[in-house]
Each structure stands twice: as C-alpha cells, then as structure tokens.
Amino acid sequence: MIEEKKSDLPELSVPGFKYEQLREVILRMRALQRYSFCVEAQIDSNVGKLRQGFLRLLEDYLTLEEVASLYTVSVLMFLVTENERPRQFDERLELLNASFNYSDTLKPTMIHYATITMLDSLKLTPCEEEHGYIYMLEAMPHILVACDTGKMIALGLLRAFIGALSNTTLVLHIYRNLWEVYDMVQSINQDTILADWSLCKTYILVKSFALLMSSTALNSCNLGLRQAGYQGFQMPPIAAEISEWFTALRDKIEEKHTNLSSKTGFKLVRFIDQNILRYLTEESNETTSEAGIETVA
Numbered sequence: 001m002i003e004e005k006k007s008d009l010p011e012l013s014v015p016g017f018k019y020e021q022l023r024e025v026i027l028r029m030r031a032l033q034r035y036s037f038c039v040e041a042q043i044d045s046n047v048g049k050l051r052q053g054f055l056r057l058l059e060d061y062l063t064l065e066e067v068a069s070l071y072t073v074s075v076l077m078f079l080v081t082e083n084e085r086p087r088q089f090d091e092r093l094e095l096l097n098a099s100f101n102y103s104d105t106l107k108p109t110m111i112h113y114a115t116i117t118m119l120d121s122l123k124l125t126p127c128e129e130e131h132g133y134i135y136m137l138e139a140m141p142h143i144l145v146a147c148d149t150g151k152m153i154a155l156g157l158l159r160a161f162i163g164a165l166s167n168t169t170l171v172l173h174i175y176r177n178l179w180e181v182y183d184m185v186q187s188i189n190q191d192t193i194l195a196d197w198s199l200c201k202t203y204i205l206v207k208s209f210a211l212l213m214s215s216t217a218l219n220s221c222n223l224g225l226r227q228a229g230y231q232g233f234q235m236p237p238i239a240a241e242i243s244e245w246f247t248a249l250r251d252k253i254e255e256k257h258t259n260l261s262s263k264t265g266f267k268l269v270r271f272i273d274q275n276i277l278r279y280l281t282e283e284s285n286e287t288t289s290e291a292g293i294e295t296v297a
C-alpha cells in the first residue's frame with residue numbers, strides 16, 4: 001500500500017478563471033491586437049463589451065489565425081467568473097457557438113492548426129498546468145456539440161491531453177481512433193499514477209478518455225464526420241481489455257483512499273464507475289451476446 005499524508009491530497013476543484021487571466025492571454029494574441037475594441041475592453045475589464053465586439057467581428061472576413069484565436073477566446077470567455085454577478089451562460093455560449101460555426105472547414109490540416117493554436121494559448125494562461133487542463137475540460141462538452149468542426153477540434157484537444165500525460169509525441173493533432181488513444185493510456189504505469197500523480201492529474205486522464213469514448217464510440221451522431229472521411233467512431237474490439245485497465249486503476253485508487261478517508265478519492269472512483277466502466281461493461285456484454293448468436297446460428 002502506498003502511504004500518503006491526507007493533508008498532502010489536493011482537491012479536484014480549482015480556482016475560478018479570472019478576467020485578469022483572460023486579459024493575459026488576449027494580450028499575447030497577435031491576431032487580435034489590431035482591433036481597437038479588444039484593447040479598450042481589456043482596459044475596462046468589460047466582458048460584455050468584449051463579447052459584443054467579437055460577435056460583430058464574426059460578421060466580417062477573418063484569417064485562419066484570427067479564427068483560431070477566436071476559438072480560444074470564446075472558450076476562455078465562457079469560463080470567466082465575475083464577482084459581481086453569475087456567469088451569463090447563454091450569452092457566453094452564443095459567442096462560443098458562433099465562433100466554432102464561423103467556418104465548417106474539416107480539412108485535417110485546419111483541425112490540426114486550430115488545435116495547436118488552442119494548446120499554445122492554453123500555455124499562455126497564468127495558472128498551474130493542471131488547472132489549465134481542468135478549465136478546458138469544463139468547456140469541452142460545449143465545444144463537442146457546437147458543430148462538427150468544434151467536435152473534431154475538441155477530440156484533437158482531448159487526444160493531446162492524453163498524449164501529454166503519457167509523454168507521447170504527437171505529429172498531427174487530430175483524432176484517429178479510440179484504440180490509438182487507449183494505447184497511450186495503457187502505456188502509463190498505474191503505480192506511477194498512484195505514487196506520483198495528484199488526484200487532479202488523474203482526473204484529467206480519466207475525464208479526457210471518458211469524453212473521447214462517449215463522443216465517438218458511444219455516439220451515433222457522427223454521420224457528417226464519416227461523410228467527410230473521418231473514421232474511428234466505433235468501439236475497438238478490445239473493450240474488455242480497456243475495462244480491465246480502468247478497473248485495476250479504479251480498485252487501486254479506492255484501496256488507497258479508503259485508508260486515507262479521502263472523499264475526493266471516492267468521487268474519482270465513482271466517476272470512473274459511472275463514466276467509463278459501466279459503458280465498457282455494457283459494450284462487452286453486447287459483443288459477447290452478438291458472438292453467441294452468430295455461433296448458434
């Protein structure tokens with residue numbers, strides 16, 4: 001059993017994303033600095049003024065660099081918390097959806113460029129690296145359903161997160177298939193996860209994989225992407241192997257955090273149960289059932 005002091009355990013929650021953090025990112029985005037409203041809104045700390053300005057900007061012709069920058073800005077603006085009032089989710093989602101729907105280009109090179117741009121912008125965010133991933137994961141479900149372009153960029157980001165956690169070098173940042181992603185996951189030593197990783201980092205791994213799986217192998221709404229030539233939207237014939245790996249990780253986390261009486265650890269265990277294992281178990285049962293029917297016939 002790996003020993004760890006209870007006081008050393010981090011929480012999965014992270015500080016709210018502040019306007020000052022958004023400003024730091026925008027100030028480093030060369031593509032947006034030529035717009036006066038952008039500079040003025042940053043000085044005023046006016047999220048609403050920024051949102052309106054970017055919505056008007058989407059009515060004009062934009063370069064690829066500007067579009068990719070707006071993807072990032074729309075996501076970060078969705079995340080910004082304000083002390084004076086609750087986040088205006090409807091208004092923020094309007095900008096996010098409008099940004100990802102600006103162009104329906106699904107060329108792999110464009111998806112790669114947009115994904116790389118967002119990853120580079122994430123590195124500019126003044127926060128801990130793990131917190132940056134958590135921020136992006138909060139917005140990921142909205143990017144996934146914004147449009148097909150948004151979905152492919154989101155899948156590329158999730159694959160990149162897992163690649164970073166597994167120290168895998170990615171050349172082209174686009175989603176390929178779940179089997180390849182699982183190869184990256186299972187290359188990570190579980191004892192290393194238990195001994196050296198924070199719960200936050202472990203959550204990033206399982207959340208990213210869960211979102212990838214639910215959006216591809218467990219989602220029937222990918223016809224447009226299939227017609228565009230993308231593949232890998234089915235469960236690979238190794239559902240049982242994937243289930244075994246995550247079951248082993250889940251059991252180790254439960255054993256460790258039972259001794260630590262960690263509520264956060266138990267939350268992570270439940271997350272794995274509800275968002276990964278129950279779907280893989282159902283998939284394995286269906287596969288076994290179908291094979292049995294074929295054999296009998």
